[in-house]
Each structure stands twice: as C-alpha cells, then as structure tokens.
Amino acid sequence: xxxxxxxxxxxxxxxxxxxxxxxxxxxxxxxxxxxxxxxxxxxxxxxxxxxxxxxxxxxxxxxxxxxxxxxxxxxxxxxxxxxxxxxxxxxxxxxxxxxxxxxxxxxxxxx
Amino acid sequence: xxxxxxxxxxxxxxxxxxxxxxxxxxxxxxxxxxxxxxxxxxxxxxxxxxxxxxxxxxxxxxxxxxxxxxxxxxxxxxxxxxxxxxxxxxxxxxxxxxxxxxxxxxxxxxxxxx
Numbered sequence: 143x144x145x146x147x148x149x150x151x152x153x154x155x156x157x158x159x160x161x162x163x164x165x166x167x168x169x170x171x172x173x174x175x176x177x178x179x180x181x182x183x184x185x186x187x188x189x190x191x192x193x194x195x196x197x198x199x200x201x202x203x204x205x206x207x208x209x210x211x212x213x214x215x216x217x218x219x220x221x222x223x224x225x226x227x228x229x230x231x232x233x234x235x236x237x238x239x240x241x242x243x244x245x246x247x248x249x250x251x252x253x
Numbered sequence: 254x255x256x257x258x259x260x261x262x263x264x265x266x267x268x269x270x271x272x273x274x275x276x277x278x279x280x281x282x283x284x285x286x287x288x289x290x291x292x293x294x295x296x297x298x299x300x301x302x303x304x305x306x307x308x309x310x311x312x313x314x315x316x317x318x319x320x321x322x323x324x325x326x327x328x329x330x331x332x333x334x335x336x337x338x339x340x341x342x343x344x345x346x347x348x349x350x351x352x353x354x355x356x357x358x359x360x361x362x363x364x365x366x367x
Contacts, residue, residue, distance in 0.1 A: 146295075150293065174352070174354050176352075185360055185361055186296070186343075186358050187358070188355045191351070191352045230295065234354055239284060239301055239303045240298055240301065240311065240312075241298075241354070241356065242298075243295045243297075245293055245295035246295055
C-alpha cells in the first residue's frame with residue numbers, strides 16, 4: 143500500500159485560474175510536508191513546505207495541511223503556462239531520515 | 254556553488270555489467286540520498302546516509318550498494334545490472350536551505366540496462 147497518494151492527472155486548468163493539487167498520507171506520525179515541482183526531464187525542486195495545521199502562503203502558492211484528515215494540498219493562484227510540471231507531494235516523519243514521495247500530479251496550464 | 258552533481262548523465266549497460274554512479278555536494282550537508290524514479294512510481298529511496306560514516310537501506314535496496322566516501326561524496330554501485338534497474342537515478346542532499354529537511358537534487362543519471 144502506498145503511503146503517499148496523489149491523483150496522477152493530468153490536471154488541466156486555463157491560464158489565470160486556480161490549480162488545486164491534493165495529497166493524502168497514511169503515517170499518522172508524519173510531521174513535515176513538502177511540495178516539489180519537477181519539469182519534464184529535470185530534477186525536483188522544493189517550492190513549499192508546511193509543518194503545522196492550516197495554511198501557509200508564499201507568493202502565488204498556498205500549502206494547506208489537515209493532520210486530522212491526513213491531507214495536504216497545494217493551491218496555485220493565477221496559474222501560468224510556466225507552472226506546467228509534475229508536482230510531487232512528500233512526507234517525512236519526526237526523527238526519521240526517510241522522506242516518502244507520492245507519484246506526482248501532472249499539471250497543464252493552457253494559455 | 255555547484256550544488257549536487259552526478260556523473261554520468263547517461264549510461265547504457267548490458268545485463269550483468271557493473272557500474273558506479275557518482276554524487277557530490279558542496280553545500281556541507283550531513284545527509285545524502287539515492288532515489289530511482291520510474292514512470293508512475295514517483296521517487297523511491299534506495300539508500301541514504303544520515304551522516305558521514307553511516308548508510309542505511311531505503312525502500313528498494315536490492316541489487317545496489319553504496320559508499321559514503323566522505324561528507325561530500327556518496328556513490329551508488331550496481332554489481333550486476335538487470336533490465337529492472339533501467340531507471341532515472343537521482344542523488345540528493347539535505348541539511349540546510351529554507352527547511353533543514355529540504356532536499357536538493359542532482360540532475361539525474363538516465364540508466365538503460367539491455
């Protein structure tokens with residue numbers, strides 16, 4: 143059973159719209175949550191991290207965490223074609239060194 | 254700073270051949286990781302090194318060995334390559350950045366085993 147689940151997509155949104163990416167995880171001891179962006183043929187890069195329940199905003203990106211529901215999401219406002227990529231959700235337990243990655247959601251922003 | 258570097262970028266092997274993938278980081282990070290990425294599977298951890306001198310198995314260690322040569326370098330060895338090891342391999346390091354847990358990835362090695 144996968145520990146971090148994401149819808150593989152593709153998720154297609156028009157330019158300027160809000161893109162909503164979702165992720166669920168199974169380990170209740172998870173404490174650190176990350177969103178990585180990966181362009182085709184490139185390596186992943188961190189765009190957001192969140193540790194506490196609630197929302198965390200950084201520019202056009204908002205990460206949302208609900209530990210009771212074991213759910214983390216990423217909102218991208220004013221989506222741009224340059225946001226077209228695969229978004230990987232990653233989860234880490236306290237005190238451990240392993241970060242578990244989801245399979246990723248492909249986002250396509252139409253101009 | 255170069256960040257995380259990997260060599261080679263591409264490699265084609267025949268079944269049974271061996272090779273070593275090299276990884277180095279210049280960010281003075283304590284922890285280093287090797288992942289493989291296959292279509293639809295996401296990133297799967299092969300081995301990791303929490304600090305210099307230690308290594309531990311990840312999710313898919315069979316068929317691989319690692320060496321943490323020093324704080325900068327972490328190599329991955331395939332002793333007898335199999336077609337199932339065809340994948341993209343990423344090295345990563347952590348121990349700094351916006352979050353202590355942020356992982357910085359190298360450019361990847363695209364390996365094909367025939």
